[in-house]
Amino acid sequence: MQGASSGIGYGLKxxxxCISDVKADTDHTSFLTGTLSLKEENEVHLIRLSSGGNELICEGLFSHPNEIWDLASCPFDQRIFSTVYSTGEAYGAAIWQIPELYGELNSPQLERITSLDAHVGxxxxxxxxxxxxxxxxxxxxxETLFLWSLDCSKKVAQVQSQESAGMLHNLSGGAWDPHDMNAVAAISESTTQFWDLRTMKKTNSIERAHIRNIDYNPKKKHILVTAEDESGIHIWDLRKPKVPIQELPGHAHWTWAVKCNPEQDRLILSAGTDSTVNLWLASSSTSDEFTTESLLDSPTRRIDPLLSSYSDYEDSVYGIAWSSREPWIFASLSYDGRVVVETVKALLSKK
Known part of the structure; x- marks a missing residue:
């Protein structure tokens, strides 16, 4: 179905x-986002949903030395986050801290806690x-996966272990299993590799081409969602990884990102290069539990998994983030710097 957008907008320059939910901020629904400008001074924006839920407020604006290709908020300290950046010649990664009294400073500067500078690739x-x-x-x-130990108070990060993915694989991202601290998935052009961080050895793999993004289901063990260029979204049970347990059509062009909802185990958000964000309801057959809800899903009646489609963008959408504080709210970011925050509460109440 087509969603009539009632989203709240915010524009980056x-x-x-990249956009990230600030999970550690338990008092507000807030997001961090960063710009990707080759020639201009790049910025990190801390944006917050107003208490009335009807506007996005810029809480903090900080200069960042280089164009930002990846940004992630620290889950236990709302002032700490990581970026992956490009200097034009090379790529780097750093851990940053927002100054404590940033609201009272004229031009608050980010504090670089440490750099993750062991990378060659x-x-x-x-x-x-x-x-x-x-x-x-x-x-x-x-080419390589690094495990670091980070000490923010001493401003140091040390490599605990590292392992190469192998010559045949060109890694492009990954996800950490929220149910198992020792399990991580890394995606390459042709496979998703599963690693045990204790041994830094591969434990399993899914042979699948053109995976752009992955996310573990935070509410259900063994369930992983992948976004694939042309073939849409696949839901996997890692106990039987040969074939997906459900396929969703994805987007009209490349499906770029997927995010599982923090609380609703069947709710999946996706973004694509067709300038659209889609909200999906996975089938209840992906649930282990036998619920009364699954009895209502008649096998003869195909239920459209697409709950809503948000298309008030003029450019590709690369960034999406659910709010962990208010899990019926999500933020999306299109390449032209437009942030839109939507609520899906009304849609959920109909289900």
């Missing part, structure tokens, strides 16, 4: 592709342990 992303306080970080470049 430059192009952008092109860095693709930084993964924080999904929830709670943990000193471990993962960074992924095209």
């Amino acid at each position: 430059y192009q952008a592709r 092109k860095i693709k992303g930084v993964l924080w342990w999904p929830s709670g306080r943990n000193d471990k970080l993962i960074s992924i470049d095209e």
